[in-house]
Amino acid sequence: MAMSMVNASITYKPSNSNNASHFLVPFFPFPIYSSSVSSGVSREAKTTRLHPRGRKGISVVLTVEREHHVDLRSEDDVEDEEGKEGKETLLYSFNPLALVLLGALPGVRVLAGAVRSLFGPIIELIKTWSLPDWLVHWGHPGNMAVVLFAMGGYGTYLGFQIRSSDSVEAKAKAKDLHPKLMAGMFFFFALGATGGVTSLLTSDRPIFESPHAITGIIGLSLLTIQTILPSLFEGNPGLRNVHGILGSGIMTLFLVHAALGLQLGLSY
Numbered sequence: 597m598a599m600s601m602v603n604a605s606i607t608y609k610p611s612n613s614n615n616a617s618h619f620l621v622p623f624f625p626f627p628i629y630s631s632s633v634s635s636g637v638s639r640e641a642k643t644t645r646l647h648p649r650g651r652k653g654i655s656v657v658l659t660v661e662r663e664h665h666v667d668l669r670s671e672d673d674v675e676d677e678e679g680k681e682g683k684e685t686l687l688y689s690f691n692p693l694a695l696v697l698l699g700a701l702p703g704v705r706v707l708a709g710a711v712r713s714l715f716g717p718i719i720e721l722i723k724t725w726s727l728p729d730w731l732v733h734w735g736h737p738g739n740m741a742v743v744l745f746a747m748g749g750y751g752t753y754l755g756f757q758i759r760s761s762d763s764v765e766a767k768a769k770a771k772d773l774h775p776k777l778m779a780g781m782f783f784f785f786a787l788g789a790t791g792g793v794t795s796l797l798t799s800d801r802p803i804f805e806s807p808h809a810i811t812g813i814i815g816l817s818l819l820t821i822q823t824i825l826p827s828l829f830e831g832n833p834g835l836r837n838v839h840g841i842l843g844s845g846i847m848t849l850f851l852v853h854a855a856l857g858l859q860l861g862l863s864y
Contacts, residue, residue, distance in 0.1 A: 705804075705805075707804060708802070708803050708804045708805070711793060711803060711804075712797065712803070715793060715794065715797055718794065719794065719797045719798055722794065722798055723798060732795055732798050732799060733795065733799065733861065734861065735791070735795065736788060736791045736792045736794075736795045737854075737857055737858065737861055739784075739788060739791065740784075740785070740788045740792075740854070740857070741854065743781055743784045743785060743788065744781075744850055744851075744854060747777050747778075747780055747781040747784070748777075748778075748781045748847060748850065750777060751773075751774055751777035751778045751781060752843065752844070752847050754770040754773055754774040754777065755770075755774050755778075755840065755843055756840075757770040758770045758771055758774060759836075759840060775826065778822075778823075778843075779823065781819075782816075782819045782820075782823060785812075785815070785816060785819070786816060789812060789816065792809075792812070792857075799864065801864060806856070806860050807856045808853060808856040808857045808859070808860045811849060811850075811852060811853040811856060812853055814849065815846060815849050815850050815853055818842065818845075818846050818849070819846060821842070822839065822842055822843060822846060825838065825839045825842070826839065
């Protein structure tokens with residue numbers, strides 16, 4: 597078994613300057629195979645210097661390093677191990693890089709600064725209450741989990757019941773309760789967003805730079821569109837399908853949002 601890992605680095609450097617801007621871009625093999633075997637490692641590096649057209653004073657150096665990991669077991673050892681029962685472990689990693697980049701946009705940082713200034717007096721007041729750390733840290737996730745799975749989960753079930761149920765009575769009940777539950781979910785999510793911001797600021801953490809915050813903003817924006825769609829059903833019945841598909845997508849997004857929130861909570 598062989599595995600290759602590539603590290604590429606790009607250096608931008610004006611030829612008449614000693615200062616250089618360096619960007620390191622790692623690439624990892626996917627999936628990653630984990631096993632305890634003896635291996636040989638060979639490494640090769642190649643450096644290429646590029647001169648962009650019309651930019652005589654600028655050079656770009658691209659350096660690529662490769663590491664080759666080669667299994668050095670003998671054929672007998674491999675055959676013996678193949679005869680034994682074993683499991684292959686696949687390690688997968690998810691890195692929401694695009695969401696992190698969104699959080700790094702200048703406009704987001706300006707918004708974060710404005711929110712910090714607005715919430716400043718409230719945060720100072722809350723800190724004087726000496727609330728338990730576990731309440732400040734996990735109060736917001738606990739409340740939002742109840743809203744997501746209780747109101748959002750049952751509301752989604754009622755939405756599918758409206759579309760698929762053959763019972764007139766059950767469909768009428770679902771049509772009455774579904775919009776109320778989803779409107780309540782929207783309200784508590786919007787209210788809970790302020791709770792999440794308060795929790796982060798009380799813990800002296802950044803607020804809008806995390807993937808959890810970005811998915812929350814996207815989710816609330818889509819929920820706003822979702823609440824408008826029912827008012828347009830009479831003029832365009834086809835929007836009912838859009839409403840159903842978008843609603844399912846929003847719930848999936850909020851499940852990802854919850855997972856990212858748990859990851860954020862465990863990170864500090």
